[in-house]
Amino acid sequence: MNIERSILRFLQPRTVVRAHCDLPCGVYDPEQARIEAESCYRIVEKYAANDDTAYRTRAIHIKEERADLVKHHLDVLWHDYFKPEHLEKVPNLHDLFWRANKQVSKVKASTDLADAKQLLALIDEVDAAWKATGGLEKTRMAGRPG
Amino acid sequence: MLPAIWPGDWLVVNPRVSAWPRPGAVVVFHEPISDALAIKRVAASPGERVRFADGYLTLADDEAWLTADASEAEAAAAGFGPPIDSTRFGPVALDRLVGRVLFRYGPLRRFGRIAARAVRS
Numbered sequence: 673m674n675i676e677r678s679i680l681r682f683l684q685p686r687t688v689v690r691a692h693c694d695l696p697c698g699v700y701d702p703e704q705a706r707i708e709a710e711s712c713y714r715i716v717e718k719y720a721a722n723d724d725t726a727y728r729t730r731a732i733h734i735k736e737e738r739a740d741l742v743k744h745h746l747d748v749l750w751h752d753y754f755k756p757e758h759l760e761k762v763p764n765l766h767d768l769f770w771r772a773n774k775q776v777s778k779v780k781a782s783t784d785l786a787d788a789k790q791l792l793a794l795i796d797e798v799d800a801a802w803k804a805t806g807g808l809e810k811t812r813m814a815g816r817p818g
Numbered sequence: 819m820l821p822a823i824w825p826g827d828w829l830v831v832n833p834r835v836s837a838w839p840r841p842g843a844v845v846v847f848h849e850p851i852s853d854a855l856a857i858k859r860v861a862a863s864p865g866e867r868v869r870f871a872d873g874y875l876t877l878a879d880d881e882a883w884l885t886a887d888a889s890e891a892e893a894a895a896a897g898f899g900p901p902i903d904s905t906r907f908g909p910v911a912l913d914r915l916v917g918r919v920l921f922r923y924g925p926l927r928r929f930g931r932i933a934a935r936a937v938r939s
Contacts, residue, residue, distance in 0.1 A: 683924065685828050689846050689857045691819040691886065691901075756871040756905075 700753035700811040702799040705745035709795050711738040712779050713788040720783065732783075739780040742791070746772055749798065753807065762801040772798060819844070819857055820896055822887050822933040828924030829857075829932075833917035838863055838882040844919040844932050845884065850907040855916065858884035858903050859935065864912075870905075881909035887935045 712735050719731040750769045759765055772794040778787050802808070823829070823844070831846050839845060841860050849856040862868045862883035867876050877883060886893070886901030893901050904910065921931050 683828070687855065689829075689855045691823065691857045759872045 698811060699813070700749055700802070700807060702745075702749060702795055702802050702807075705742050705749070706792070706795045706799065708738045708741040708745065709776075709779075709788070709791050711735075712742070713785070713792060716779075716783055716785050716788050720785070736780055739776050742776045742779075742795075743773060746776070746795075746798065749802065753802070753811065754805070758801075758805045761804050765801060768794070768797055768801065819859070819887055820892075822859075822935055823857065823919075823922070824928075826925075827922050827928070829922050830920045831917040832920050835915060835918050838912060838915065839918050842934055845882075846916040846919065847884065847910055848914045848916065849902070850910060850914065856902075857919065858886060861885040861904065868904075875909070877909050878911075880912040882912075882915075884910050 715731050715735045715738065719728055719735075722728060722731075746769060754762075754765060762768070772791070775787070775791045775794050779791050782788075839860055841863055843860045844857060845860055846855060846857050848854070860882050862877060864877050864879045864881055866883070867874045868883045869875075883904045885903045885905065888896065888898075888901055890900045893899065900906075919932055921929075923929055
């Protein structure tokens with residue numbers, strides 16, 4: 673056996689310590705939350721216009737799923753995109769996300785169109801905060817439509 | 819911990835520490851949240867005030883503020899995501915401290931003390 677190699681093996685550390693970073697893709701856009709929230713809005717409309725029990729059950733189930741996705745997208749923006757320094761431009765940021773997420777919970781439990789509409793308004797506020805902090809330029813690839 | 823410590827470096831760690839070393843020291847600790855063994859630099863000692871969000875935070879008498887050497891922009895330039903440090907997981911309590919890094923013994927061409935670095939807080 674090579675003595676050099678055995679000395680090296682003896683000296684080699686047995687514990688590995690990490691200095692890790694996370695690797696986010698860095699692409700964020702409130703539009704994702706908005707699309708799911710629009711789904712909730714439309715489902716509430718369709719729910720009201722249909723008396724079929726099976727259809728209504730299915731509509732409620734899908735609304736739950738879409739609402740969960742709204743929460744997910746809002747949370748990703750809140751936890752990953754927004755940084756402490758953004759609070760200077762958007763001082764009510766935490767309150768805004770608190771209200772938006774609460775509103776999603778309300779939409780889950782409700783078949784009132786006004787609740788779904790209020791959620792869209794709150795997501796538009798998040799969108800304004802994202803734009804005010806340069807989100808459009810910083811996180812989307814150039815050539816984003818619209 | 820670039821540029822002071824590189825992936826694959828062999829480090830000697832003193833586990834017989836009973837208090838947070840002075841700011842500037844590099845320490846091994848159990849990361850809050852994930853509990854993984856992690857390495858970072860002490861940026862502020864117990865009792866100090868650190869800048870956080872849009873205000874300040876006063877560390878308790880057993881807490882330190884640990885930061886990566888690279889800023890978010892520097893980490894991005896090196897191909898990594900934002901560093902996970904106290905700006906992410908907050909102050910670290912003393913019972914999470916494992917040891918203080920003394921020096922590097924491998925690779926041999928970089929044997930010696932860990933480079934000092936102006937502390938960010």
